[in-house]
Amino acid sequence: MENVSYQRFPTVRIRDMKDDVMKFELRDTDASVANALRRIMIAEVPTLAIDLVEIETNSSVLNDEFLAHRLGLIPLISDRAMEMRLSRDCDACDGDGRCDFCSIEFHLNVKCTSEQTLDVTSHDLQSSDPDVVPVDSAGRQADVSGFDPPEHRGILIVKLRKGQELKLRAIARKGIGKDHAKWSPAATVTFQYEPDIHINETLMESLSLDEKREWVESSPTKVFELDPISQQVVVVDPEAYTYDEEVIKKAEAMGKPGLVEIYSKEDSFIFTVESTGAIKASQMFINAIEILKSKLDAVRLAFDTEEADDQFGELGAHMRGGGM
C-alpha cells in the first residue's frame, strides 16, 4: 500500500484580526492553494440573502423589481448559513418560504404619515429569526433622542412621501457568490507575495556613508535603514516594499548595479481579508478551507474505478503485493 505523501505543511501567522478585516501571513504552501482559497472566499462561501419578494402594496417611487433587487443586496448575518440547506435541495417544504430548514422570512411594513420624508432602511425589516438580521442592526440600542448618526441608521432602501406605503414579505435563502453577487460575503480578498531582499554586502561596503543614506532614502516606503552604530544598511521592513524598483534604479544611477536583489518568495503570502459583515473574516477563511476540502472530496474517484479497469487494476494488485 502506498504510504508516501507529498503533503505540504502550511503555517499561519495572524498579523491583525478584527471582526470584519483580517491580515495574516500564509507560508509553506503553493500559490494555487492561496488562490483557490481567495476564489472560494469571494464566490463559494455560502451566505443568506433575500431571494424572493412578495409585494402587497408599493406606492413608492421605485418599482417592484427595483425594490426587490435592493432588498437582495442587503447583507444579512449569515452565521447559520453553513448548516442550512440550499432551497433546491430541501425536501421538507415546497419552496414557499415557511420551511425552517432552508429559508428565513422577513416582513416590511411602512407607511409615511408625517409631512417629513420617511427613510425606509434595513432596520425596518423584521425577521422571523432573531439571529438572522441585516448587518449593523444587531446590537442597536433603542433610540431615545430620535436622531441617529448616519452610521447607525441602517441601509437605505427607499424614501417615502406622505401617503406612500410599502408592504412586503421577503424570503431569504442560502446561496453562493457564483450564483449572484448578493451572496458573496467578501468585500475584498487580496494576497501578495512576500518580498525576499538580498543586499550585496561587498558592493555595499564600497559606498560612503552619505551614499548609503541617500540610497536608503530613495525608497518611497521605509524598507531599509542605516544603523547609526554599525553604519550598515539593514532591511527593516521587507513587506513595505511595493515592487516599485526605485532602489534598484537608484543603485544603477549611482553606478552600482546589483547592489540589491529583490525577488518575491514563491511560497509566502500576505492575505488581507475584508468581509461585508455577513460572516466574520476569520470564520470566512475557515469556511473556505472546509468548502475546498468538500470540493476535493466530491472530485475524488470512486473506489472501484481502478479495479474496473483491466490494465491498471492488475498493476495496482501487483503493486499491492498480490492483492489482499
Add this chain to the structure above:
Amino acid sequence: MNAPDRYERFVVPEGMKKVAYERDMKIMNAATFTVQREDHTVGNVIRMQLHRDPSVLFAGYKLPHPLQYKMVVKIQTTSQSSPMQAYNLAITDLTKELDHLKAAFEQEMAQKQADYY
C-alpha cells in the same frame, strides 16, 4: 435569451457523473479525467499537487470552453503508478494539507485571543 441559468455553473444535472475518466489509447499509463461543473479553483490546485509526485510524468488541466462548465485533467505516470492512483493521492495529500492549515489557523486564532486577554 440563450443564456444558461447561473446555477448551471456548479450544479451537476441528474444522471451526469461528476468525474469521468478515459484511458488514453495511444500513450501508456495516461488518462484524461473530465470533471463536471468545476473550474480553476480546484483544477489548478490538483495540477500543482500532481507536479509534486515524482511518478507523474505529465499533469495538466484545461477548461475546454468558458461556456461549457467542465474541466479536463490529463495525467501520465511512469509504470510505477497509475493516473488514478496519482489523482487520488494528490487529493488525499491536499485534504491533509488543508486539515493541517485549518488546525494551524485555529491555533493561531486561539493564541491571538489569549494574547488579547
